[in-house]
Amino acid sequence: MVQERAARTRSLRGTEPHFSDLSEPPGVSPDVSSALAWLAVPGRRAKLLAVLGVALLAAAAVGALAAPAEPRLAVDDDRPRNNTLVALQGYEHEGKVVEVTPDGEVVWEYAKADDVFDVEALGDGRVQVAVADEIPDGKCPDRFRNDGHENCVRNSLRIVDRETKETLWEYAWFDAKLHAHELHDADRYTVDGEPRWVLVDMGNDRVFAVNRSKEVLWQWNATDRYERPEKMGPEGDWTHMNDVDRVGRDTFRVSLRNFDTVVDLHVERGASGGNGSVRVDPVVGPDDFHERGDVLHEQHNPDTLDNGTLLVADSEHDRVVELNREGDVVWKYGGSAIFDWPRDADRLANGHTLVADSYNDRVVEVDEDGEVVWSVETGGLPYEADRLPGEGSDGPTAREAGIPNRTSDAGVVRERAAWAVSMAKYVGPDRLAEQLFLLAAGLLALVGAGVERWRSRKR
Template identity: 60%
Template sequence: MTRLPLHLRRLTSALSRVREPGGRARLFALLALVCLATALAGYATAPAEPRLTVAEERPQHNTLIGLQGYADEGRVIEVSPDGEVVWEYDGPGDIFDVEAVNASTVQVATADTVPDSDCPEPYASDETDGCVRNALQLVDRDTTDVVWEYAWYDVEKHEHELHDADRYVVDGEPRYVLVDMGNDRVFAVDESGEKLWQWNATDTYDRPDDMGPESDWTHMNDVDRIEPGVFQVSLRNFDTVVELHVADDGSVRVEPVIGPNQFAGAAGPLYEQHNPDRLGDGSLLVADSEHDRIVEFDSDGQVTWQAGGSGLFDWPRDGDRLSNGHTLVTDSYNDRVVELDENGEVVWAVETGDLPYEADRVQPREPATADGSADGPSASEAELSSNIVAGSTVGSYLELAVSISKYVLPNGLAEQLYALLATIVLLGVAGVEGYRAR
């Protein structure tokens, strides 16, 4: 009789022991150890810093990125075309909007949870643990010192953050317009901190009876001055973008741009959008977050271009049209920033970690150095092609599970969620099999 090779005999012997009492329990325990070792190895080898993952067309200039952070570890980084960090600012708490004011100054929107002992009344003695300090900061690039700040407190960070502000100049004097999510308002201040005008959402819309003043009603998350006296605002929970027309006396007229223009309205073309940008010809470029796409509308509200889909993006929150017709996208839950070419294909990508919120391409010019969408061409002007990559429903849910786990686990360990879950399941099965074998 021909004998089996040694390795096959060992495998046959091992399989025969599975049938012995407790054999299957030992097998499942061994598989659990293999899965755990895989997860730990993946965690140990996960890059600690941003890294370049796609480099088909490297940009000419650096990219400024605001990292919100999953657990109060927000920061601002500037990465080179090679994906190397060349500048960094560790901000307080979460980081949202970032803009290059000039070659020496960066504007940063922050939200930080502070203890009750540092909170003013009524937040110091309410029933909420701590409060949030929202601050718009101007940061010196050379020293990373905060050289100017406008701040206020609110009841808590969740759904009460400062997500965006826009700096503009009137008669040579800088002004700042801010969206206050927690108080459902938009307001502008000058450099001394004096309030110039304010619009409250309750001036125009009726808050639902079952929603209190601390509820997440409008979720205002973006504001841009698009021309003198006209400010574009994103009402995320209305799935709507509006214009605020501010008169000299401070009165405000609201004009809807796109969307149902009401809370929980009829289904519209947007679903919990971020960072709408007005292009030079009046088109609107929007990060349509829950639809996992970047979409462009013409002045009639018709879709003229789109890119993404759940097979490509996962909750993108910023899209900027660059002057060359490419589109810079902050792909938040995929923890990366990517550049799309004229065909909607990824030609440059940096894996950032820490939940990126916004990215701007930095240009070496004065006074403004952030290459935003206003200078970029529309899809029709640049003859861009749409590109939607559909993903599976199961895959979307699995990606969501990984994203949620990053709020409680270290980022690198959360990336190994599937192996960790397999470890837990296999250990559970091994325990059951061991109990049966007694």
């Protein structure tokens, strides 16, 4: 009886129609049915995926080649009167400085460094540039050749001749590696008519000043006040000091990015060697190594306006903010739907705000009504932008100029997609990285074609 039932079951199974034998499956239109039947033939799916993959890759290539040249003027509703000096960090050893006219034309370029961060026009045909160059281990000082890190970095503050681009004066030092060990900022000032420079040494977590003879006049080490985390080695990215400005005769304002903190260093006259003669006053932030501060998150380039208000590129919050003397946010502009990791903001004399919108690869100018009225797509990961001749952040506060708050955040998918494109620029050409999703889809289609061919051969 059991054998008879099994034979009957096998017989019934043998008479069941295959999907490919159906001229029109129930609930499916004839056109769809024909397409499914066509795809059911071995090898055809592979061919279709291969054609699709090639088409997507071709579209990505065309998109990259057709992208307009950069820098280029993107918004031109209220053209500025003067040129703008822009420091382009570069994604992969492509740092440079460009000076762009109000119509977006490059009239001067300095491209003699791997990474460029701070730039300042000094007048008299001189430009000050803070740069970092990655050096092969074989050309590094002995102490950095076999230190467990690939290559080393040479940081330098240069004053270059605008016409010849030759270095007129330089202060430089080596460090263990490029990442988180670069020179991000320096500020030139004078004492009794003599020039001095204060610099942030990110790799060694210190601030120090030198004179024209390159003598260290004073220095302050973060270890004088803070405890390094036990599990973080000496080359770990601890403070990530990225900005210093002289805000008083003997007072220097410093951005400790990874502390989400800004502090003031009060230096006694004649102090040297970081021997306890530097007093630290927190301006805003938790005043310690933090994952995320309550107000700022991995900020860049805090500038002090005339009344003491602090204008800050609050980078990881994708916004620009103003903070009062108590450290409260009194104005904010941006959000991930507007900015993507801004790292510099200057309030101009006319009440406009000039912003280096880094991961959007552009410099924008926002007017007193909160509208973007001028924008240049620069490419190259802009770090800092200065309106010539050296306007800085001498403009009014948002309250004085009546600038409204404006923030808007993008959805999670859009944020993640923008982040992926930005990361791709570190490993490939910028224009090609902007076609990331077409490239990914094309490669996936080609991989699928290969899998289908393999499966068809196995049948």
